[in-house]
Amino acid sequence: MITKLTIVCLCMTASTMVGLWNTKRKKSKVLYFDSCVKLTEKLIADISFRHENLFAILNEYAQTDKTELSRQIAKFGAAPYDRFEPDGKLLKAEEKRLVSDFFTSLGSSDAETQLYELENYNKRFYERYSEENEKFKRTGNVGLKLSVLLGLAIGILIL
């Protein structure tokens, strides 16, 4: 009996872990795009009012950020004059292109053009954020519940 219960528990734990990992991945994408929106807002404010140096703004932001974006800022800072190519599996190809265009466009034009571009990226990042947030609300918790149930079902089937 104890062996059977252990098998069921193991299956449930494993599937819950998978569910949690999936939920965290979706959540981190929401947080990532939320961070992108905040970064563009900071850039707009700091460029409009202080004409602050780009790396000073990015470094200041990266210190408070806990998402994938801070790692990307560090990567951009290491080779700022090359085309930026985001790595990792968090983003889809289309999203990577958006982020790549965003970083590459930074600091390459006059203030007016730069602010116009940033407003545009802010909108696009906000759209991605809303989309991912909606998706997370719809499927995030359900996915976790389903994975727990799936683990239970697998455990029972094994028995």
Add this chain to the structure above:
Amino acid sequence: MRDRFLYCGKFKVIPKKVLEYIIRMVPYVLEKILPVSVLSALRNLRSDKLCELRLRSGGAVSVSYCGRYSYLTSGGIADKPEGALKLTEDDLKQIMLRACDKSLYAVNDRICKGYLTLDGGVRIGVAGETVFEGGAIKTVKNFTALNIRIPHEVIGCANKVEPYLFNGTRYKSTLIVSPPGAGKTTMLRDLARIAASRVEHNNVLIADEREEIAAVSNGKPSLNVGFNSDVISGCTKEYAFMHGIRALKPDIIVTDELCGKDDADAVENAVASGVCVFASVHADCCARLAEKRGFERLLKNKSFERFVELSERSGAGTLEGIFNQDFSPIRRGEPQ
């Protein structure tokens, strides 16, 4: 022993090998912005003899080296453009992006005025396609040429003229006159240093519109302008003079490259307020000053009591003469 060491002051000696290394060092700010090919070529030259780098989109790179123009090749310099290094339009854009730390928006107003000043007073003159909007230049794009000027701090170069500008109690307002590249800014900087380091305690205000005199970086002058000097940089002379006189109570104002009526008016107001002005202007010689627009009243009112004429005749900074306010010579030529 004397062959291997350079004697510097009373006690210190610098090994000749170290000195040789220092002389060949490319200014660090250029290391940051120039392409590898140009940097490697520059390492074959002495940085103390290098005054200017002219980079043209699709054209041969030329340098002002040892007082004359030559073409830069991978092995050094050449008189003919064949075999000279060439840069593309993209290279020029990369240089500009590196020069502004990838923050073009932060320096666009200066680029619109045709230049960008870097750490250490290195100045990049910019040529390209201007974008006009509402009657004003909005930006410059598609850079076609860059002229990188490397300042040379020559401590003591103004020693030969300074005694003629000081009457024992105060300095006389002085205008340094020379064609471009003859050492006006270097002499002005050294005059500022001498005046701001005197025991009489002169408060020297440096109105550094193009940031070439003091080359302020992160709030500190990167060139020696004396310890009693205050620097207002990156603004018009009119603003620096007006606010400087009101707020900083200077004894002397030092400013570079007077140009047009507004600058002349600012100088006239300062002199009328009892402030001594050291300034410079582009002109062939003192006799041609009256032909410059905006200078008629300045000369008529005798705002400047001394004129120092420089040329490149025997290298940059050659003293042609010192004149009084009636253009009568006080001394001619270099001191013996």
